[in-house]
Amino acid sequence: MRVALDALGTDTAPGPEVAGALSALEHNEKLEVVLVGDERRIRSEIARHDPGELASRLHFVDAPYRIEPAEAPASAVRKHRDSSIVRGVRLQKEGDVDAFVSAGSTGAVMAASLILLRPLAGVDRPAIGTLLPTSKGATLMLDAGANVDCKPRHLYQFALLGQIYAQDLMGIAEPRVGLLNIGEEPEKGDERTVESFALLSREPRIGFIGNVEGRDIIGGECDVLVCDGFVGNVLLKFYESVAEFIVGLLQRETARSGTQLDVSGAFRVLDYAEYGGAPLLGVNGITIISHGSSTPRAIQNALGVAVRAVDSRMVEHMARELSRRSEEPLAG
Amino acid sequence: MRVALDALGTDTAPGPEVAGALSALEHNEKLEVVLVGDERRIRSEIARHDPGELASRLHFVDAPYRIEPAEAPASAVRKHRDSSIVRGVRLQKEGDVDAFVSAGSTGAVMAASLILLRPLAGVDRPAIGTLLPTSKGATLMLDAGANVDCKPRHLYQFALLGQIYAQDLMGIAEPRVGLLNIGEEPEKGDERTVESFALLSREPRIGFIGNVEGRDIIGGECDVLVCDGFVGNVLLKFYESVAEFIVGLLQRETARSGTQLDVSGAFRVLDYAEYGGAPLLGVNGITIISHGSSTPRAIQNALGVAVRAVDSRMVEHMARELSRRSEEPLAG
Numbered sequence: 001m002r003v004a005l006d007a008l009g010t011d012t013a014p015g016p017e018v019a020g021a022l023s024a025l026e027h028n029e030k031l032e033v034v035l036v037g038d039e040r041r042i043r044s045e046i047a048r049h050d051p052g053e054l055a056s057r058l059h060f061v062d063a064p065y066r067i068e069p070a071e072a073p074a075s076a077v078r079k080h081r082d083s084s085i086v087r088g089v090r091l092q093k094e095g096d097v098d099a100f101v102s103a104g105s106t107g108a109v110m111a112a113s114l115i116l117l118r119p120l121a122g123v124d125r126p127a128i129g130t131l132l133p134t135s136k137g138a139t140l141m142l143d144a145g146a147n148v149d150c151k152p153r154h155l156y157q158f159a160l161l162g163q164i165y166a167q168d169l170m171g172i173a174e175p176r177v178g179l180l181n182i183g184e185e186p187e188k189g190d191e192r193t194v195e196s197f198a199l200l201s202r203e204p205r206i207g208f209i210g211n212v213e214g215r216d217i218i219g220g221e222c223d224v225l226v227c228d229g230f231v232g233n234v235l236l237k238f239y240e241s242v243a244e245f246i247v248g249l250l251q252r253e254t255a256r257s258g259t260q261l262d263v264s265g266a267f268r269v270l271d272y273a274e275y276g277g278a279p280l281l282g283v284n285g286i287t288i289i290s291h292g293s294s295t296p297r298a299i300q301n302a303l304g305v306a307v308r309a310v311d312s313r314m315v316e317h318m319a320r321e322l323s324r325r326s327e328e329p330l331a332g
Numbered sequence: 333m334r335v336a337l338d339a340l341g342t343d344t345a346p347g348p349e350v351a352g353a354l355s356a357l358e359h360n361e362k363l364e365v366v367l368v369g370d371e372r373r374i375r376s377e378i379a380r381h382d383p384g385e386l387a388s389r390l391h392f393v394d395a396p397y398r399i400e401p402a403e404a405p406a407s408a409v410r411k412h413r414d415s416s417i418v419r420g421v422r423l424q425k426e427g428d429v430d431a432f433v434s435a436g437s438t439g440a441v442m443a444a445s446l447i448l449l450r451p452l453a454g455v456d457r458p459a460i461g462t463l464l465p466t467s468k469g470a471t472l473m474l475d476a477g478a479n480v481d482c483k484p485r486h487l488y489q490f491a492l493l494g495q496i497y498a499q500d501l502m503g504i505a506e507p508r509v510g511l512l513n514i515g516e517e518p519e520k521g522d523e524r525t526v527e528s529f530a531l532l533s534r535e536p537r538i539g540f541i542g543n544v545e546g547r548d549i550i551g552g553e554c555d556v557l558v559c560d561g562f563v564g565n566v567l568l569k570f571y572e573s574v575a576e577f578i579v580g581l582l583q584r585e586t587a588r589s590g591t592q593l594d595v596s597g598a599f600r601v602l603d604y605a606e607y608g609g610a611p612l613l614g615v616n617g618i619t620i621i622s623h624g625s626s627t628p629r630a631i632q633n634a635l636g637v638a639v640r641a642v643d644s645r646m647v648e649h650m651a652r653e654l655s656r657r658s659e660e661p662l663a664g
Contacts, residue, residue, distance in 0.1 A: 135577060145514055148522035182477055182565040190480035190562045214569030218577045230522045231563045233514040235570060237546030242571070245467060245550045246578055 001030055002059075002097040003306045005299070007037030008066040008084040009103030011292045014038070017103070018045040020299025024307075025054045027300075031307060032057045034097055036088040038064040063087035066104065069292070073107030077115060085109055089116045092285050099286035099306035101277060103294045109287060110146055110280060117285035120315070122322035125150070126282030127158045127229070128289060129165055130236055136220030140166055141180075144278060145233030152195040155179070155226050159206050161281040161318060162224035168312035169279075169305065170223065178212030178222030180231060185211070192228065200226075205321075276301025279309065282318070286310060333362055334391075334429040335638045337631070339369030340398040340416040341435030343624045346370070349435070350377040352631025356639075357386045359632075363639060364389045366429055368420040370396040395419035398436065401624070405439030409447060417441055421448045424617050431618035431638035433609060435626045441619060442478055442612060449617035452647070454654035457482070458614030459490045459561070460621060461497055462568055468552030472498055473512075476610060477565030484527040487511070487558050491538050493613040494556035496653060500644035501611075501637065502555065510544030510554030512563065517543070524560065532558075537653075608633025611641065614650070618642060 005021055007014040014037055021033045035042050039062035046058065065083040067076045077086055088100045089112040102109045110126070119126050127143035142158045143150065150158075159177050166175035179197055181189040186197050188211060200208040212222050214235075227235075276298040277288040286309045290302045309315070337353055339346040346369055353365045367374050371394035378390065397415040399408045409418055420432045421444040434441045442458070451458050459475035474490045475482065482490075491509050498507035511529055513521040518529050520543060532540040544554050546567075559567075608630040609620035618641045622634045641647070 148514065180566060182480065182562055182569075190560075193562075214566040214571075215573040217570055218573045228522075230514055230525075231566055234512060234546040234563055234567065237514075238549055238567060238570070239546075239574070241547040241550045242574055250582070 001307060001310055002032045002034055003303055003310075004034040004036050004061070004088040004091045004097040004100045005303065006084045006088050006100070006102035006104050006109075007035040007042050008064075009290065009292070010294050010299075013066075013103075014042050014045050016294055016296045016299050018042060018049065019296035020294070020303065021058065022046075022049055022051055022054055023296060023300040024303040025057050028304075028307060031303070032059060033303065034059040034061055034088075034091060036061045036063050036091070037066075037084045038062070061087055061091065067108040069105040069107070071105065071108065073105065073111040074115075076105070076108050077111045083108075085112050086116075089113055089285075089287065092287075093117055098310045099288065101288040101290065101299070101302045101306050103290035103292055103299065103302075106145070106289055109289050113280050113283045113285065113287040117283045117287070119282055120284050120319050120322055123157055123161070123282035125154050125157070126280050127154075127161060128278050129162060129281050130232075130278040132217060132225070132236070132239060134218055134220035138170075139217060139220060139222060139225050140170065141217075141225040141227065141232055141236065142281060143227065143229035143232050144236050145229045146280070147229040149230075150192065150228040152192055152199050155192070155196040155228070156199045156203070157282065159200055159203075159208070159224065159226045160321060162226060163206055164314060164318050164321060165279065165281060166223045168314040168317055169308045172223050174207050175223040176209045176221075177207050177224040177226065178209050178216075180214075180217075180225055180227035181211035182213065183211065184213065196226070277303075277305040279305065284315065284319070286315060333639060333642055334364045334366055335635055335642075336366040336368050336393070336420040336423045336429040336432045337635065338416045338420050338432070338434035338436050338441075339367040339374050340396075341622065341624070342626050342631070345398075345435075346374050346377050348626055348628045348631050350374060350381065351628035352626070352635065353390065354378075354381055354383055354386055355628060355632040356635040357389050360636075360639060363635070364391060365635065366391040366393055366420075366423060368393045368395050368423070369398075369416045370394070393419055393423065399440040401437045401439070403437065403440065405437060405443040406447075408437075408440050409443045415440075417444050418448075421445055421617075421619065424619075425449055430642045431620065433620040433622065433631070433634045433638050435622035435624055435631065435634075438477070438621055441621050445612055445615045445617065445619040449615045449619070451614055452616050452651050452654055455489055455493070455614035457486050457489070458612050459486075459493060460610050461494060461613050462564075462610040464549060464557070464568070464571060466550050466552035470502075471549060471552060471554060471557050472502065473549075473557040473559065473564055473568065474613060475559065475561035475564050476568050477561045478612070479561040481562075482524065482560040484524055484531050487524070487528040487560070488531045488535070489614065491532055491535075491540070491556065491558045492653060493650060494558060495538055496646065496650050497611065497613060498555045500646040500649055501640045504555050506539050507555040508541045508553075509539050509556040509558065510541050510548075512546075512549075512557055512559035513543035514545065515543065516545065528558070609635075609637040611637065616647065616651070618647060 130144040462476040
């Protein structure tokens with residue numbers, strides 16, 4: 001299995017990418033990684049690590065242009081064919097690799113994936129899935145920011161995509177799919193959510209458990225949490241910042257009180273590096289998006305997500321389910 | 333000054349209400365509290381406290397019906413004129429008290445306030461303001477759940493109401509008003525937010541600082557955070573539950589490690605009892621809504637919020653500003 005990795009993705013690339021790739025290779029003998037970026041800099045970074053025989057499973061594609069997060073995604077993707085993002089996605093389109101991982105501009109990675117890989121039949125708008133740490137493990141929330149102004153049928157599609165991700169990558173045979181809302185009853189919420197509730201309730205093949213409130217997320221009440229990309233993105237960024245804030249508070253408090261308490265254990269649950277990669281769900285391929293501030297472990301884990309998506313044939317599974325469902329008329 | 337307090341509000345009423353009222357009376361010699369509820373039970377609860385001379389500033393209105401949170405708010409308010417909520421709001425309407433505080437059904441408190449007190453001229457939909465603890469103190473977020481499917485002109489009104497609350501009750505001469513969004517640039521976000529941004533940018537009398545992302549809330553980037561009631565409610569409930577979850581994690585961790593670290597200090601910032609009451613902003617009167625699980629201190633603080641709103645003549649201030657602004661045409 002070959003996975004392309006954007007080596008111009010993180011804010012300090014290619015350091016975290018090279019270190020993360022080497023760790024991933026060490027843990028998976030069947031994996032080969034194609035580093036896409038500034039080949040000269042990548043090679044000099046690798047030389048610092050003394051990779052030994054791992055080097056035989058590292059490949060290079062020279063694509064020295066980095067699309068900056070400030071660039072308008074769609075036009076940047078059209079203009080910069082020699083960018084690491086466009087080259088990486090194209091490798092997958094042409095069958096040279098099985099998946100692509102990038103910590104670069106989220107907008108550009110999405111745009112390149114939509115343009116080159118195309119959405120699966122039956123998907124209007126691919127969504128970003130992200131794992132939110134909970135008291136019971138993690139909940140896949142989607143959409144985490146790819147789409148705003150979603151319609152009920154989009155939320156329905158997110159539910160379907162999320163359910164398959166949870167089955168194939170989280171190992172949950174019958175995922176509990178919840179709809180983010182401000183009350184439990186079917187009639188609660190804004191118009192979109194009320195209609196989405198009705199749509200999901202009528203679909204026996206989705207394990208829909210009903211509305212899930214903001215207060216129920218952290219307790220792991222559902223495995224898949226469906227929402228519009230606006231509220232999903234607000235929630236995700238808020239969660240990350242609260243976790244960071246609280247860790248800071250605690251560190252000051254432990255320092256002030258002079259105790260030696262190691263709070264890192266308590267916050268493993270809040271550590272995004274454990275999860276590492278957010279899949280773009282609903283495209284005809286495997287695209288994993290990581291934070292610009294990813295550590296080597298986050299990159300390693302993002303590569304792990306890509307490997308599991310390939311191994312489980314997630315995309316085929318999604319295409320199969322979508323074609324079954326698209327035979328039925330859908331309102332919304 | 334007289335404030336009516338719903339003595340059938342909290343889940344364990346009237347215990348927290350009586351204890352909270354007595355503490356408030358002790359701290360403010362000019363305050364009188366009218367306890368509205370089951371008079372017999374209130375009196376026997378008071379007897380347990382030995383209130384001494386504080387008793388002379390306690391008054392009673394017997395209104396033994398409790399509107400349950402599960403009841404449909406508007407019809408419950410119309411049907412139960414002898415409920416503590418309807419009687420409490422009516423006392424204010426008739427000029428017998430200056431404000432009303434309740435930890436009962438939020439929907440019923442809102443409905444009674446809208447029906448009896450009426451919205452201020454220029455306000456389409458009153459909003460619930462709530463204080464989110466931040467690293468710098470607190471940010472007033474509105475709307476926290478009174479309205480979903482808001483239009484840009486509603487968000488504009490929320491900004492105006494929030495700005496005045498921040499001036500009058502938070503003591504901030506020039507509040508920084510932010511719009512919750514998923515990016516910093518004016519063109520980011522859903523349709524509603526893009527239009528709201530334009531509306532707020534054109535109003536020189538609002539201290540609009542632009543878009544604020546989910547990650548920027550906790551750092552206290554703005555004093556007033558404007559959003560639709562759907563995302564506001566999700567965010568508020570999520571924040572409360574995360575704070576609770578993390579405190580639990582830490583308590584387990586300190587117990588496991590055998591250290592004696594007192595984490596309560598670090599979490600004062602996350603303690604909602606410090607704030608206690610969420611105002612319903614935009615009605616012609618002062619209605620303060622508290623949690624059903626309020627402690628005596630939360631009730632005391634909610635009474636304190638009511639006192640400050642009365643003292644600062646917040647409602648007159650809002651009415652004055654709204655009449656100035658309503659002379660100008662407003663799109664949205």
